[in-house]
Amino acid sequence: MALKWRFLDYETKDGDVPIRDWYSAEPGQVQSAFDTTVRHLSVTEIWTVRDGAKPLTRQHVGLTELLVDIDVWAARAARGVKRRFRPVGVRNDDEGTFLFLGGCSKVGGMLDPITAFDDAMRRWDEWQRGLGKVHDHEL
Amino acid sequence: MNSRLWEKLRNKAYRKHFVEAQVKRQIPFQMRALLKKARWTQGELAERAELTQGAVSRALNPNYGNLTLNTIIHIASGFDVAFIGRFVPFSKLVEEFDEVTEELLYSLPSFTEEDALVTEAATAARTFAQEGHKPARVLSFVKKQRDASVGGDAGASKLQRLNDIPLRQAKADLKLPQPPAGTVTKTEADTAASGLGQAVGY
Numbered sequence: 457m458a459l460k461w462r463f464l465d466y467e468t469k470d471g472d473v474p475i476r477d478w479y480s481a482e483p484g485q486v487q488s489a490f491d492t493t494v495r496h497l498s499v500t501e502i503w504t505v506r507d508g509a510k511p512l513t514r515q516h517v518g519l520t521e522l523l524v525d526i527d528v529w530a531a532r533a534a535r536g537v538k539r540r541f542r543p544v545g546v547r548n549d550d551e552g553t554f555l556f557l558g559g560c561s562k563v564g565g566m567l568d569p570i571t572a573f574d575d576a577m578r579r580w581d582e583w584q585r586g587l588g589k590v591h592d593h594e595l
Numbered sequence: 596m597n598s599r600l601w602e603k604l605r606n607k608a609y610r611k612h613f614v615e616a617q618v619k620r621q622i623p624f625q626m627r628a629l630l631k632k633a634r635w636t637q638g639e640l641a642e643r644a645e646l647t648q649g650a651v652s653r654a655l656n657p658n659y660g661n662l663t664l665n666t667i668i669h670i671a672s673g674f675d676v677a678f679i680g681r682f683v684p685f686s687k688l689v690e691e692f693d694e695v696t697e698e699l700l701y702s703l704p705s706f707t708e709e710d711a712l713v714t715e716a717a718t719a720a721r722t723f724a725q726e727g728h729k730p731a732r733v734l735s736f737v738k739k740q741r742d743a744s745v746g747g748d749a750g751a752s753k754l755q756r757l758n759d760i761p762l763r764q765a766k767a768d769l770k771l772p773q774p775p776a777g778t779v780t781k782t783e784a785d786t787a788a789s790g791l792g793q794a795v796g797y
Contacts, residue, residue, distance in 0.1 A: 460697075484609035491600075492616040492692075493657070496624045499696045506627060508657055525658035536660075594599050 461498045463593035464555045466545075466579055474579065475543060475593070478559030486541055489524050491595055497522070497554070503547075512544075516573045518580065520547045520554070542567070544576045555583070556593060596686070597693050604685055617688060619660040621695075622667065626655055628700035629674050644673025675705035 467473045479487060493508045503509040505523065512519040522543045527536030543559040557579045560572030567573060582588055604610045630640060637655065641648040646669050653659045654666055664680070671678040704712070 483612075484606060485612040485615070487603070488609055488613040488616040489620070491603075491613070492620045495692060495695070496620065496657075500624075500627075501697065506623070506655055506657070523658065527660050538658075595597065 459498045460501050460552065461547075462551075462553045463494055463498060464553055464590040465593045466555055466557050466583055467589050467591060468579065468582065469587045473591070474558040474575070475545070475556035478543065482541070482559075485526055485528070486524065486539075489526050490522070490541065490543060493522055493524050494593070495595055509547075511547075512573065516577060518546060519544050519557070519573060519576055521573075542572070544573060546580055555580075555590060557583075597689055600689055600692065604689070610685065614688065617692065619662070620657045621691075622662060622670075623655050623657040623659070624695070625700055626670065628697050629676075629703065630655075631697075632701045632703075633674070640670070640673050644669040646670070646673070675707060676703060677706075 465473050465475050479490065482490075497503060497507060497509060500507050503520075508523045510521050510523060511517075512521055522545075524541040524543065526539055526541070528539050529536040540562040541559065542562050543556060545554050545556040545558075547554045557576035558572055560567045560569055562568070569575075579588070583590070604613060626640075630637070633640075635643075637651045638648050640646075641651040644651065646666065650666055651670070654662055654670060667678055667680075
């Protein structure tokens, strides 16, 4: 398979893998939507918002959030309720990699956990200072 | 087989939603690649598909998820490609998941492109067979040219299946009365095959 992007998971110096922790706490509907988004991005040369990726701004410049939105349907409901999930990381265009630093959900304009992007920035800083390690992200 | 994905599929909830994610996200992914290939705007596709631009925009959103079959049929018509919606075993879905690439989608021919290939291959095969060339030699070059057109990439197997159409057509046409063995020289065969190769090349 012709992959254009290699996805990596960051492991903190304490041995935590934030994206794995986020993923394993989510239900199958979120996991499968996330897996499919990552798979499609891995073979997409140029990412746009429509592809499911958006660079963050302001105090989180440098991070990119993946846009994973799903419709949750209650039994016999006429329509689903939109729920938004935001795995986040750093894209390195030179190396063709995307390093996952964490994940969260988004309700209105609020993140859950609210510090998710700040935590990702901190982990990125740690990684740049040589702390922690990375693994290939497995689909 | 993607063993890690297969392991996840052992969970019924994941399995159900994996199908949902594939159905809902694969079509927008394909549409984006086909738009890039055609270099069309959403408006141009909307016009060809006889849809509003809003409908095309919604269909392109992987998070929309409420595409109707009618809209999909209109979009297929806009791109002049076919659409298959059918029940398949999970192994087939995993295979599709692992094989998908943008290049594969760029290579998806419209009916007009396919029809030109089929016609040219059929004509060339018939001509060379009538000229007395060995069927195996002609078919070999049809196949060789077809494989070369997909670049030898691992994801090309699906494209090869698509491109089997001219090959099958050539085989069918070669069921014409054959000349006696040994009537073709190497030079003639090479010339014939070269011409056929050009005829079926994308």
